[in-house]
Amino acid sequence: MSARLIMKLRVAEARFITDDTLLLRLVHPSRPQLPAWTAGAHVDLVLPDGKVRQYSLCGDPAERGSYTIAVKREEAGRGGSAWIQESLVEGALAHVSAPRNNFALAETASHHLLVAGGIGVTPILAMARSLAAAGASFRVHYCARSAPTAPLLEELRDICGERLSCWFSEDGRRFTAAAIEAPRDEEHLYACGPLGLIDDLTAHALSLGWSPEQIHAEKFQALRDEDFIPEDFEVELSSTGQRLHVPASSTLLAVLQAHGVPMRTSCETGICGSCICDYSAGDVIHRDAVLQLAERSHRVVPCVSRARGTLTLAL
Amino acid sequence: MSTLDTQTRTAATPEHIAAFDHPVGKIARETPGGALGWRGTLLHIHIAPAASFEMEELTEAQCVAGRGIVGDRYYEGTGSYSKRPDVREVTLIEQEALDALARNDPPLQEGPITLLPVDHRRNLTVKGVPLNHLVGRRFRVGEVVFRGGRLNFPCKYLEELLGLPVFLPLYNRSGLNAGIESGGVIRPGDTIELLD
Missing domain, CATH: 3.10.20.30 (Beta-grasp domain)
Known part of the structure; x- marks a missing residue:
């Protein structure tokens, strides 16, 4: 993995898009263009204690002047999101890495099936935007508790139109992996969201004959197996x-x-x-x-x- | 508390090899030669708080003998190579080398490369100074006396950070790694002269 530049970026815009999710638009104080990125990429945000948090870029890759991320407050988290929401007001400076993409769109795909769970919508929004701009064939499933708690829903609707299916559990429409069907040729599946959603989706897709190469997942939480006992x-x-x-x-x-x-x-x-x-x-x-x-x-x-x-x- | 404060506070005081103790600096010190009669200028000063952090330009800098430029990663011991003692108190590069890259001269890559002073990750950008002649030499920048320890060497790390193919074109004109003999304040515009 290559080294990435860490830049001191300025918060040009900070606004809550749901009760618990802050949208941040970051610009460079002196460079008009930021390092390029592709849909699915994330940046590292460096916290005051030197630890880092990853956030997917949810803006438009063609817009080189700023990076947009959405930070959900994780009450049970490690404190990074709370610090960001309290400290990164407009005008504040934040150390942000150049983007890296571990969740890229497959160039060879003839159809793309995107599944977003909650704040997992951030890379999916950028992917949908890129696919729509390229005239590619795609479909998006967005799962959340309700429309008002679903970040970036309006933007996703504008981009996707009929290609978007929403699954809001409070409306009695809970997403299950069963919504996924057997793959067409060169169809690729992308999922970003809670571990449970991704695990269910991956297991179901594999059972339907999707190959591992056709399944792409991004989870911003490492696997935590309480029962794991390390050995020499x-x-x-x-x-x-x-x-x-x-x-x-x-x-x-x-x-x-x-x-x-x-x-x-x-x-x-x-x-x-x-x-x-x-x-x-x-x-x-x-x-x-x-x-x-x-x-x-x-x-x-x-x-x-x-x-x-x-x-x-x-x- | 900024990131910079924390990162620097946790780092150990860096180990540097004195310029004329370096094997090549020692040989060059005892070998006569090199350009005389030149007089150069300091154009830019840049530092970064830690490895991979973007460089920041200073309008003046405090140089500390045996350690580096206050606030820089090699002063703090937070640089990519801080754990490998070497002559790294201060690094310099010629504006003339950057100009050559900008005109694709020699044409070693696809085309011209714009390598800005903020991007090359050397501390001092200088003009009219034959850096390749300063290994084993003492020279001054304003009131501060430096010792040339060894030629700088381009690294793949810089290519990765910048996403620019600068490794080959910087070869043999990547600048100078120097030590500080006596410290003080330097500013862009300061005169640079050979001492001995």
């Missing part, structure tokens, strides 16, 4: 043959860094993708929320993922 494993670096021991008490990333392997890191919770590396052999226990299904056969996220036995890294 070995890692071998294919370039040097060096063998390292990863004790249950440490992470693969920490062991690599301790042995002088230069690694890029950012979130260290399995969601940003900074430290992704390739592996050539081994039984990986994937615990990240960033790799697509099709990538898991050859890529690993060393900040959270582990292995059984010996893992051979292409480093």
